Amino acid sequence: MPRLYLKRVVIVGGAVLLTCLLVVVREYHRRTRPSYRGVPDVDPKLWKLLLHDETTQVCLFVCLFVCLIHMGGLFLLFSVHQLPTPRPAHRVHVKQLPPLSINIGWSLERVEEAFFSYLENKDVRCDKDVRVGNWHDGGWNVCLSPPYDLKQPCVVFSFGIGYDWQFDDSVTGNYGCQVMAFDPSMKEQEVPHNTMIQFRRIGLAATNGIGKKGWKLKTLRQHFQDEGFLEVPIDYLKIDIEYMEWESLRQALTDGSLKLVKQLGFEIHTPEMFHSLKAANETLLRDPMKEKLDFVHMFETLRQIEIMGFRKFNYRKNPFGLYTSVYTKKERSYCYELHYINTDFLQDNNTLIHYSDSKLFHR
Template identity: 30%
Template sequence: MAPASLLRRIRFTLLSILCFVFVLYAIPRPLLGKPTSALTRDARARYPEAQTRVVDEPVNVVPEFVHNTSLAGHELKEQLVLLDQLFLLMTNITKPCRKLVRQGGKLCRGKLDGDKKLCLDPFVRPTSNSCLVYSFGIGYDFSFDAAMGKYGCQVFSFDDDSAHALLDRNPFPRVKFLRFRLAAGRGVKVERSYNPATKSEYIYLYRPLDNIMYLLGHSTANVDVLKIDVDGPEWEIFEDSIFKTDVLERTKQLSMEIHLGVFLDPHLDTGLPLSQTLQKYTRVLRGLEDRGFHLTHHEPNLFHPKYVQFANRTFNACYEVLFVNTHLKKMDTNDHAELQDKFYNEIEFSL
C-alpha cells in the first residue's frame, strides 16, 4: 500500500506543477504595476531637455548601435529634445487600465514573444461573440489571433511573403487569413520581388486599411482591436493613409509595435534627416492623441532587443504599446457574414 500511496502523491504533485505553469503562462491575467502620472500636452511641449536616461533600461546593456553625435553639430540639442518628447509620448500612461490582460504569445528560450496586451475595462473591452479584430503583420505566429478568436471575436489576419501561400485560409476558429499587406499610402500598390536563386518572381499586394474594410463589408463597422506589427512602416501607414480616413474614429483599441528604425542604421546621418524623422515620429503619436487615443500600456521588446546609444541616451529601438480610444464614434453593428474563399482569392490578387 505504501508504494501506491507514494505514487499517488507524486502524480498529484506533478499535476499541480503543470496546472501552475498553465495558469502562469497560458491564461491571460491582469498585469500589475502603478501607472505614471499623466502630463498635459502643454506640459510636454514645454518639457526641457532631460538630464537623465529617457527610459528605464538595464544599466549593463551593451548598445548594438552606437552613433557618433559629434556629427550632429548644432542640431544635437534639438534632436535630444525631440527624442525626450518622443519617449514621453511612448511611455507616459494617460489612461490607466484596471484590467490589462495578455493575449497569445509563445515561450522561446525562456522569453515570451508574440503576446499582445488587451484592456478589459468597461466601455473599451471587446464584446464577446460580437467583436471585430484586424491583425496586420502576423509573421507566422497566430497565437494572438487564435486567442482573440477564442474570446469570441471575428479575426482577420494579414501578412504576405512567398511562404504565406502555404498557410491555411482558416487557421483557427473565427480566424480568417488573407495574403496582402497594409499600404503606406492612399492607393493600391503592387511590388515585385525576384529571387535569382530560384529564378522566380513574387508579387506583393498592398492595400489601404479603409479599402480592405470596404472590401470585407466593414466600411461602417466598429473595430474592437486594431493590431499593427509591420516592422517599421507604421509611421508612414498612419500619417499618409490611416489619418486621412475615419477608421480610427471607430476603433476601440490600438495595439502596435513601434520601431525607431532610424537608429538601426549603423551609418546614421545625424544631421537634418534625423531631425525630420524624429519630428515625424512625434507627429504620429500626437496625431493619435488628437484623435482621442490614450496610452494605457507600454513595454520594450526584450525578445529581440536592439539597444541604441545616442549621446547620453541608451534605449531599445522597439516597443509594444496599447492605446484606448476615449472618443469612440459608434457606427453600425458589426456584421460578420461568412464569405466564400473565392471572394478572398479575388481581393488578394485583384487590382
Template identity: 35%
Template sequence: MSFFNFSVKLFYRAKKSILLAVFISIFGFIFFTIIPSWSANMGQGYEQLTNKSRKMIQSYRKALIGNLMPKNNSTYNQRNTECDSSIDWDMLLDDITVTGAQLVQYFMWTNHSSCHLSHDFGGEMGFNPSGLAGQKAVCIDPKIAPKPGKCIVYSFGIDNEWSFDEKMSRYGCEVFAFDPSMGMDHHDHIPGNVHFYNWGLGDRDEIDHHNNWTYRSLSSIYDELSHRHGRKIIDYLKIDIEYSEWLALPEVIESGMLSYVRQLGMEIHLDIYASLKVHVYWAKLLRTIEKMGMVRFDSEYNPWSVGNFTKFPLAGSLGYEIAWYNSNLSHVIMP
C-alpha cells in the same frame, strides 16, 4: 539642604561646565587651524593623483549622484513614466531643443491608470532576457472591452506566429489576419475563427513587384471586407509591420478610418540611422491620434531590440508596444 552640600554640588556643576568649555576650545582650535592646513596639503596631494585614480573618484561621484537624482530621462525608466501624465507632450515635441532621451520618455509613457484592467493577448517567450515578446495589451474595462460574439479584429503582421489571433478568436472575436510575406494564399486559419489574407498594410493599393507582395490601405481593405462583417467597428486593430506603420498611419488618420477603431495595439519601430527630426515627426504622428481621442493605456519597450543611434546621442530600445482605446467609441452600459 546644608550650605556645605549646596557648595559641593555647585562646584561639580561648575567643573562640568569648565570641562565642556575646554573641550569646545580644543575642538575649535583643531577645526579652524589644523584641518585647513591639513586639507591644503591633501589638496596638493590630490593634484598628484594618477588619471586613473581621478576617473575612479569621478565615476563613484557620478554613480552616487545618479542614485540620488530622479531618473526622468533614463531610457529604461519605463515604469516611472506613469507620473508623466502632467507633461505637456505637444510643447515638448515642438521644442527645438528636444532631446532623444525626452522622445524616448514620450514613447515609454504608459498612462496605465486610463484603463483599470488590461490583459496581454498572444506573444512568444523570449530569452536573454527572458520574457514575453510580441504580446498586445487589450483593455477589458466594460466601456471599452470587445464584446464576445460581436467583436471583430484586424491583425496586420503575422509572420507565422498566430498566438494573438488564436487568443482573440478564443475570446469570442472574428479575426481577419493579414501578411504578404508568408507565401500563403487567402484561407481560413485553423484553429479559430481566423480569416487570412495575403495583403500588407500600406498607404495605398499597390504591388511590390520586387517581392511580389500586395499592399492595401486600411480604408480599401475595410471597404472590401464589409460584405463579410458589415460596416462594423473594428474592436481591435493590431499593427506589427516592421517600420511600415509610419507609412500606413497617416492614411489611417486622413481617411477617417480611426473613427472605426475602438482599440489600437501597435509596435512602433525607431531607426538608429534616422535623424532626430524624423523621430520627432513619428512622435507627432502618435500625438495626432491621441489628440483625436485615442487614449494611451499601455507602453512596453522591446528589450531584444536595442542599438546606438548614429545621428544623435542615444542608446536604447528600438521597439515599443503601445496600446490605445478610442474615447469616442465607448459602449453604452445599461444600468
C-alpha cells in the same frame, strides 16, 4: 468586499437583537411569575394583588423591546451608511494634462530624450489590462474594462502575422471574436486551424497596389471596405508591419479610417533599426539633422493619433531592439509596442478623470 461586510453587519446586528429579545422575555417571565420563596402561607391570589400592576409591567417591557428594535435598526442603518460606495467593476482612469511637445529648435539630445519619455508615458489606467497571447513577442495588451471588453460579436483586424498565431488564436479561443488576419510576407497561404480566423495574403500600406517586393497592398480604409467593416466598430486593430506602420497610420489619419476603432495596438520602429541591422563594416552614414527630423515626424504622427481621441494605456519596450544612443549614450530600443483606447467610446459610469499625474499611471 462590500457584500461580505454587509453580511457580517446583518449577522452581528441580528445576533445582538435576538440576545436582547431573549433577555427581555426572560426578565418579563421572572418578574410576572408569582414567587413565594421566603413568604410562607401567602394565598396566591393575595400575592397577585400585592404585586405591582401587571399591565404596567407588560407596557414597560413592550416599550423596552420596541426601543431595542429601533436601536438595532439605527445600528444597521449606520453600518450600511459607512460602507464604501462600490465602484463600477474594472474602471478606466484617464489622465487629463496638457499634451507633451517636442520643438524642432531643440538640440538632438533633448529631442531624443523627450521622444522616448513620450513613448513611455501613459495617459490611461485600465483596471483590467490583459496580455493576450504570449507574454513577450506574439502577445498584445488588451483593455477588457467596459466598454472595451471583448464580447461576442466582436471583430479584430490583425496585420503582420509572421506565422505566429498566438494572439489571434487567443482572441478567438478566449473571447470568441472573429479575426481578419493579413500578411503578404508569408511564403505560403497558410490556412489557420481556427475557423474563426480569415487569412488574406495582403499587406497594409499608404496606397493600394503592388509594392516593391511584389506584395499586394491596401490602405486600412480599403481593407475595411473590402471586408465589409467600413462603418462598423472594430474592437481591436493590431499592426506589426516592420516600419511600414508610419506611412500606413498617416494615411489612416488622413482618411479617417481609425474613428470607429475601439482599441489600437501597434509596434513602432525608429530609423535606428536600419543602423542596428547593418553589419559592422556596412555602417550607415549619420545625419544628425535628419535624425532629429525623424524624431519630430514620428512624434507628430503619434500626437495626431491622440488628437483623434486615442490615449495610451500601456507600452512595451522590445528587448530585441536595444542599442546605445550615439548622442545621449543611453540604452534605447528602436522597437516599442504601443497600446491605445479610443476615448470616444468612454462612458461616464465607468470612467474616472484625473487632473494630476500619480503612481496609478506608472504601474
